[in-house]
Amino acid sequence: MDTMKRAGVRLSVVWLIWGLATSAVAADETAAPFWEARKVAIAATPGVPPVRIGIWDSGVDLALFPGQVAHDAAGRPLVRGYDAFKQRQDTPMAVLPEAVLARQDELNAILRALDDRDGGVDSAEAREIVARMKAQTPEEADAFDDVTGRWSGYVHGTAIADIALRGLPAAELVVARQQWWHGRPPVPCWTRELADREAESIGDLLAFLVDNGARVVNMSWGRSERAYLGNLKACAPQMPEGERKELARYTVERIRGVLQQGMRAAPQALFVGAAGNAGASLQDENPATRFSLPNFILVGAVDRNGAATDWTNTGAEITLFANGERVPARLPGGGASFPSGTSMAVPLVVNAAAAMLTVAPQLSGAQLRGLLESTATPNAGGQPLLHSRAAVEAARAQAQAAR
Numbered sequence: 001m002d003t004m005k006r007a008g009v010r011l012s013v014v015w016l017i018w019g020l021a022t023s024a025v026a027a028d029e030t031a032a033p034f035w036e037a038r039k040v041a042i043a044a045t046p047g048v049p050p051v052r053i054g055i056w057d058s059g060v061d062l063a064l065f066p067g068q069v070a071h072d073a074a075g076r077p078l079v080r081g082y083d084a085f086k087q088r089q090d091t092p093m094a095v096l097p098e099a100v101l102a103r104q105d106e107l108n109a110i111l112r113a114l115d116d117r118d119g120g121v122d123s124a125e126a127r128e129i130v131a132r133m134k135a136q137t138p139e140e141a142d143a144f145d146d147v148t149g150r151w152s153g154y155v156h157g158t159a160i161a162d163i164a165l166r167g168l169p170a171a172e173l174v175v176a177r178q179q180w181w182h183g184r185p186p187v188p189c190w191t192r193e194l195a196d197r198e199a200e201s202i203g204d205l206l207a208f209l210v211d212n213g214a215r216v217v218n219m220s221w222g223r224s225e226r227a228y229l230g231n232l233k234a235c236a237p238q239m240p241e242g243e244r245k246e247l248a249r250y251t252v253e254r255i256r257g258v259l260q261q262g263m264r265a266a267p268q269a270l271f272v273g274a275a276g277n278a279g280a281s282l283q284d285e286n287p288a289t290r291f292s293l294p295n296f297i298l299v300g301a302v303d304r305n306g307a308a309t310d311w312t313n314t315g316a317e318i319t320l321f322a323n324g325e326r327v328p329a330r331l332p333g334g335g336a337s338f339p340s341g342t343s344m345a346v347p348l349v350v351n352a353a354a355a356m357l358t359v360a361p362q363l364s365g366a367q368l369r370g371l372l373e374s375t376a377t378p379n380a381g382g383q384p385l386l387h388s389r390a391a392v393e394a395a396r397a398q399a400q401a402a403r
Contacts, residue, residue: 032304040389041167042355051357054214056176057157059093061332070172080208081177086197107151159329164347176205189235195251206262216353219273220343222287255288270365274342275300275313282315295365301345308381322348322386352388360399
């Protein structure tokens with residue numbers, strides 16, 4: 001996805017930072033008392049329907065969430081997906097070559113080692129991956145970057161779902177899957193036809209989530225103008241710069257229009273988007289999610305102590321911040337990891353909103369946003385920080401007052 005903190009200088013296509021090592025896990029589990037004091041857990045209530053959470057991402061390993069996957073009337077998991085060419089492919093995770101899937105353990109270990117390296121964790125795995133990368137030939141480096149980039153995108157949605165569902169037994173998933181390009185030069189190379197397909201697929205996925213009862217939707221992606229420009233510069237260098245800019249802007253505006261139309265038609269749902277990790281302004285990045293609506297909230301990331309980071313994007317549209325530093329999450333297959341980025345701040349907000357709906361199911365998307373923002377507390381830099389427990393308490397009080 002295009003809103004994750006990058007995992008290093010050379011790995012230009014690696015979208016996600018992962019963490020590893022028993023020692024690192026133990027340290028991370030005890031190093032964030034600031035956020036622990038704000039957490040909330042909600043018990044399931046007999047007879048109360050589960051809150052449906054839409055995970056709109058790269059796909060989810062459903063086997064990790066037994067009993068928490070929404071099904072249709074025929075008993076099939078509620079999953080809709082599109083491949084990188086924007087064609088329907090209703091599988092819960094991307095369809096990758098068998099040769100890549102067979103390397104799952106190796107690739108998971110690489111991602112976790114990169115997370116240690118970039119998180120300043122002096123583990124044997126981090127030292128080993130640094131040595132390995134230094135020793136690679138240019139051809140080996142290209143192959144390494146390509147497969148690692150594909151894998152990091154493949155596992156991303158599973159981590160998102162794990163964070164969003166944590167502590168919420170009365171919640172279940174609806175999965176909307178979309179794929180990004182991969183490789184160098186990227187495949188597919190962007191075209192106007194793909195731009196139209198992208199917008200149409202996004203409209204279809206939004207409608208699928210809403211029609212199947214998703215009350216809060218996780219959107220850890222942004223579709224920035226700069227990303228499309230990067231694709232075209234790499235795979236269509238002969239295209240005049242003006243044409244590349246026009247196509248990138250056309251794509252972003254088409255997607256933005258579809259998103260706004262779909263969200264306005266679904267006031268009962270809250271949509272939660274990621275600010276992005278370029279350390280830039282939203283105006284410069286121009287993601288398709290750069291807009292404000294009553295039932296859409298854009299989330300930035302702070303660190304494990306609630307302090308500002310230098311990599312989260314900035315802009316007036318970002319009205320809430322949550323932890324985006326080494327957030328515990330599982331990889332496909334169940335292994336532990338600690339990804340970082342605004343992508344990881346988003347499901348923490350989604351988790352809080354779902355908890356609010358558990359105690360106050362009558363809340364609209366706009367009311368959820370309002371309570372999340374009004375219960376936030378500022379850090380030293382004035383950034384409003386998520387306070388899940390206070391938001392749930394406010395939702396419960398509002399529900400009781402309405403009786």
